[in-house]
Amino acid sequence: MAVTEITLDSILSTKYQTGTTSAGDPKTQKKSLNYVKPTATSQDIYDVAAALSSLSQYPLLNVLLNKNWELINE
Numbered sequence: 001m002a003v004t005e006i007t008l009d010s011i012l013s014t015k016y017q018t019g020t021t022s023a024g025d026p027k028t029q030k031k032s033l034n035y036v037k038p039t040a041t042s043q044d045i046y047d048v049a050a051a052l053s054s055l056s057q058y059p060l061l062n063v064l065l066n067k068n069w070e071l072i073n074e
Contacts, residue, residue: 001073008068010036014049016058
């Protein structure tokens, strides 16, 4: 039996360094963008994250993409 994937939704998250703690560790803040188009390529999603981060005063630490699928056993 084959398993089929159905893409449900994706969430783009960006993490910024907003400062440092008194111990010298980085303070971070995460921003998320829901309902990313399932057919968007990884490069397009990264380009959007980079463009959005250019509007921020804080440095971008990383870009995460969480994808949710439904798996159907056929």
